[in-house]
Amino acid sequence: MDVPPTKPGAAAIEMQAVAVSAMRDQSIQVAEGINWTVAAGDYWVVAGLQGAGKSDFLMMTAGLMPPAQGSYRLFGEEMPIFDEARLNHRLRLGLVFDGGQLLNHLTVWENVALPLLYHESFAETEAHKEVQKLLVALELAPWAESTSGTMSRNWQKRVGLARALALRPEVLLVDTPLTGLDLPHVNWWLALLDQLSKGHPLLQGRPVTLVVTAADLRPWKGRAKQFAVLKNRRLAVLGTWEQAEAAKGELLDEVYE
Amino acid sequence: MEKGNASALDCPQTRLVFLLRRVSGQALAHSLGRKFFRFLLTVQGLGAFAMITLGVILRKIRTARHLIWPLIFQQTARAGSRLLPMFLFLAVALGLLVIGQTVSWLTRVGAINFLGTIMVIVVVRELGPLLAAFLVLARIGTANVIELGTARARGEVEALEALGVDPVHYLVVPRVIGMAVGVSALTVYLILGALVSGYLWAFVQDVPLRPGEYFRQLAGALSGLDFALLAVKTSAFGFIIAIVTCYHGLAQPLRLEEVSAATVRAVAQSVVACVLIDALFIIIYLAV
Numbered sequence: 362m363d364v365p366p367t368k369p370g371a372a373a374i375e376m377q378a379v380a381v382s383a384m385r386d387q388s389i390q391v392a393e394g395i396n397w398t399v400a401a402g403d404y405w406v407v408a409g410l411q412g413a414g415k416s417d418f419l420m421m422t423a424g425l426m427p428p429a430q431g432s433y434r435l436f437g438e439e440m441p442i443f444d445e446a447r448l449n450h451r452l453r454l455g456l457v458f459d460g461g462q463l464l465n466h467l468t469v470w471e472n473v474a475l476p477l478l479y480h481e482s483f484a485e486t487e488a489h490k491e492v493q494k495l496l497v498a499l500e501l502a503p504w505a506e507s508t509s510g511t512m513s514r515n516w517q518k519r520v521g522l523a524r525a526l527a528l529r530p531e532v533l534l535v536d537t538p539l540t541g542l543d544l545p546h547v548n549w550w551l552a553l554l555d556q557l558s559k560g561h562p563l564l565q566g567r568p569v570t571l572v573v574t575a576a577d578l579r580p581w582k583g584r585a586k587q588f589a590v591l592k593n594r595r596l597a598v599l600g601t602w603e604q605a606e607a608a609k610g611e612l613l614d615e616v617y618e
Numbered sequence: 619m620e621k622g623n624a625s626a627l628d629c630p631q632t633r634l635v636f637l638l639r640r641v642s643g644q645a646l647a648h649s650l651g652r653k654f655f656r657f658l659l660t661v662q663g664l665g666a667f668a669m670i671t672l673g674v675i676l677r678k679i680r681t682a683r684h685l686i687w688p689l690i691f692q693q694t695a696r697a698g699s700r701l702l703p704m705f706l707f708l709a710v711a712l713g714l715l716v717i718g719q720t721v722s723w724l725t726r727v728g729a730i731n732f733l734g735t736i737m738v739i740v741v742v743r744e745l746g747p748l749l750a751a752f753l754v755l756a757r758i759g760t761a762n763v764i765e766l767g768t769a770r771a772r773g774e775v776e777a778l779e780a781l782g783v784d785p786v787h788y789l790v791v792p793r794v795i796g797m798a799v800g801v802s803a804l805t806v807y808l809i810l811g812a813l814v815s816g817y818l819w820a821f822v823q824d825v826p827l828r829p830g831e832y833f834r835q836l837a838g839a840l841s842g843l844d845f846a847l848l849a850v851k852t853s854a855f856g857f858i859i860a861i862v863t864c865y866h867g868l869a870q871p872l873r874l875e876e877v878s879a880a881t882v883r884a885v886a887q888s889v890v891a892c893v894l895i896d897a898l899f900i901i902i903y904l905a906v
Binding site for chain 1: 777
């Protein structure tokens with residue numbers, strides 16, 4: 362994928378006075394007054410309870426809907442981007458949905474190959490190599506011919522991650538990756554996101570900017586670099602873990618004991 | 619009725635009748651008005667969806683060929699070749715229905731030489747295309763709504779958008795092209811089968827009609843316009859069924875429990891649309 366040149370000094374994600382609508386009904390606002398900057402290489406965890414608007418916030422950040430108000434820039438370019446001439450720019454950002462959101466009628470292999478076949482016009486044989494690398498790295502090779510209906514949530518989420526990584530994004534948004542997972546899978550995700558943040562061989566050692574949402578901050582202590590909480594329709598930016606702990610109070614009570 | 623000088627209008631029963639008439643009249647007007655506006659909004663939505671789909675077909679026909687063209691072939695097979703056995707049965711039945719009903723009357727009035735003409739008018743111009751369209755709607759159109767509606771409800775459309783895959787290009791275009799081609803091809807197959815089976819049924823009923831004479835009648839009743847309009851009409855049927863069913867499955871955010879209602883709406887609107895297109899073609903036939 363050809364990556365357009367980044368404007369010098371631009372942050373990866375920059376929001377000013379942004380309001381977020383609900384994806385299912387854009388007349389409902391779930392958050393407002395968001396001022397937030399994510400620098401390239403950051404590793405953010407945005408915590409919030411169920412119903413706080415984490416998924417809607419992430420979908421707006423991924424460019425699936427426009428902000429209800431305010432300005433949102435991705436690498437200096439105004440978002441959302443719907444025109445195809447600038448699609449490559451939007452695809453510098455990848456999104457992993459909460460349940461994986463796999464295409465039910467496709468196998469794991471076909472799900473992961475889909476973006477490669479669509480954008481990079483790979484023939485199936487060419488896509489095979491790329492997809493095989495991803496499946497092996499994420500321990501999904503035994504599931505290659507399975508459909509999502511035959512897999513548990515643990516594995517569906519991983520396939521969603523593999524599919525998002527297929528286009529080698531520079532920013533990865535991950536919606537509540539640990540929800541509903543068994544402990545071994547939780548540890549696997551935490552370790553993999555660490556590696557992605559520092560540079561994973563799958564992406565030629567390039568660090569990925571991560572934004573992860575979570576309902577519980579405890580697993581992220583000592584892993585993520587910056588923290589924020591989505592509560593009462595506001596995004597409260599807490600900063601580092603030490604700053605978050607110092608700010609412990611009403612904001613953190615429900616997401617960190 | 620009150621006693622004394624009270625007028626009839628002051629009677630409680632009369633007031634109640636007038637009130638009910640006014641309320642039901644207003645309610646009826648409101649209901650009709652709401653239905654009319656909903657109809658206009660639906661037509662607007664469908665029209666916009668059709669335009670978007672045509673635009674995507676024209677702009678992106680060469681995009682992601684390795685992925686999209688196999689899907690087009692798949693959908694064409696689904697809306698075409700996989701329905702051949704059922705259509706063969708229907709072709710035989712259609713031939714019987716038309717011949718069975720007409721042959722005895724034509725023989726009585728000595729008009730058996732009009733058998734071919736009747737087959738052309740009834741089967742080639744009207745019943746054949748409509749029957750093919752309705753059967754494809756029942757088998758494939760309903761499946762479209764259910765598949766796309768379920769995909770919408772499960773968030774698969776958002777997943778495609780997040781990957782930069784145009785949902786219309788990936789989900790709708792193969793279905794539209796597949797159904798347009800499928801309905802056209804199946805209609806020709808149905809018509810040919812009905813014409814042949816019609817003659818066989820006439821033979822079984824001892825109608826004094828040689829095969830050569832039958833096919834001469836058919837050829838005499840058919841014109842170049844029939845072929846041209848048949849191709850356009852059946853493609854239009856396939857196109858409109860695909861557009862309506864894909865629209866109801868895809869265009870609105872749906873919950874899983876709303877998919878069945880969307881399917882029923884799509885079928886009803888597809889039937890109406892096909893009948894309206896058919897009426898338009900009747901006008902064209904009569905005008906030319």
